[in-house]
Structure formats: structure tokens, C-alpha cells
Amino acid sequence: MQNNLIVNALAENSNENIQKFSKLVKSSKCEVSECQLRVMGQFLSAIYLFSGPWEAIAKIEDNLNKLENEENITIQKKRTDVEKIKNNYVVYAIDIIGPDETNIIFDIIDLMLTNSLVIKSMSSNSYKHSETTTNMFELHTIVYISLDSSIAGVRSEFTEFCDQFNLDIIMEPLK
The missing domain is CATH 3.30.70.260 (ACT domain)
Structure with missing residues (x-):
């Protein structure tokens, strides 16, 4: 069964922060279903929708908690269902x-x-x-x-x- 996690991350815009986040995501083995990155002022805002098996979603949740505690990155996350828009x-x-x-x-x-x-x-x-x-x-x-x-x-x-x-x-x- 496919599980989904939406993540909103806000960090100072730097290549190091982008690399840390990318490395974390790659290690989780989740698929990136959707991604939006935007720089506003000196901050980078990133919104991701991840999908994967339960274990992969749990791993990325743990890694995101560690990243938020170790770095100056604000992270919001929530499990979600992905609804398909009806045919009409x-x-x-x-x-x-x-x-x-x-x-x-x-x-x-x-x-x-x-x-x-x-x-x-x-x-x-x-x-x-x-x-x-x-x-x-x-x-x-x-x-x-x-x-x-x-x-x-x-x-x-x-x-x-x-x-x-x-x-x-x-x-x-x-x-």
C-alpha cells in the first residue's frame, strides 16, 4: 500500500541546506510525487509530496525530525491521502x-x-x-x-x- 507525506520546509537559502535536504530524501527511498521550490528574500521554501511504503515514510519522518533539531530548518509534515479528481x-x-x-x-x-x-x-x-x-x-x-x-x-x-x-x-x- 502506498503512503503519502506532505512536507513544507523553510530554511536559509544556501546550497548546503539544499544538499542536506536532498541527501536525507535520497536515503529514505521515498518517491517524490510533487515538488515546489521557491526562494523568497533570503529563504528557501520547499514543498514536497513523498510517496512510498510505510517503512520509507517512517524513515523520512525520523530523518526530518533529526534535521529540524540539528539545523536551523523549520519543517512541517503530515501524512495525507492523495485524491484523484473525478472525471467530471x-x-x-x-x-x-x-x-x-x-x-x-x-x-x-x-x-x-x-x-x-x-x-x-x-x-x-x-x-x-x-x-x-x-x-x-x-x-x-x-x-x-x-x-x-x-x-x-x-x-x-x-x-x-x-x-x-x-x-x-x-x-x-x-x-
Whole structure:
């Protein structure tokens, strides 16, 4: 039987910390089902979903406890089940870009949830445009849309919302 463990690690961004974590993972004999690494400021944030037999998951849990105690690394971990999305969904990518508005991401999340979209992944970035120095915002999201929903209706609501805030949107199915 396959067991799963989700791990969220936060450490100072250094090659040594990455190597320590990688060595620990390799020694556990777990499979990495999903992985996301991101540097923010001087910190590295790593999110992993490991899978493997019970013994391998138990070994990585023990090794993570040792690593957290010995190093300046914050680790959260939890065993989890991995659910498959049912067949009655289509997968869409939504990309939004435009002038940055305070907390606009939360308004977008509310719109997604109001339309019963299932958020699979989301990443955003704020920056100053290189030519105009305007504060800009970009968002990339993968969502599941129920086949019971009107995709044209969801697209229309998102387009109207983005027009209100002078944002560009691209919404297309993933193949």
C-alpha cells in the first residue's frame, strides 16, 4: 500500500541546506510525487509530496525530525491521502496580468470559489514594469472546472472582473 507525506520546509537559502535536504530524501527511498521550490528574500521554501511504503515514510519522518533539531530548518509534515479528481472536471490555466491593486489576489480567489472552481495551484508575483515603473501583478493558476458549470459563463465573469481592474486574462484548457 502506498503512503503519502506532505512536507513544507523553510530554511536559509544556501546550497548546503539544499544538499542536506536532498541527501536525507535520497536515503529514505521515498518517491517524490510533487515538488515546489521557491526562494523568497533570503529563504528557501520547499514543498514536497513523498510517496512510498510505510517503512520509507517512517524513515523520512525520523530523518526530518533529526534535521529540524540539528539545523536551523523549520519543517512541517503530515501524512495525507492523495485524491484523484473525478472525471467530471476539465483542467484550465488562468493567467492574469495588469496593474497591481492591494489584495487583488484575494478578490480573484473569491471569484474562483464563488464559481465553484477547484484551485490546483497558484503562483503570483508583483513587480515594477521596467519601462514605466508601474506596479504590476501577475498570477498563474491551474483550476478544475466542473462540467456541470458553464465554461463560457465562468470565462465571461472572469473577463468582466478583469476589465473592471484593467487586467488582461488568458483562460485556456490544459491538454
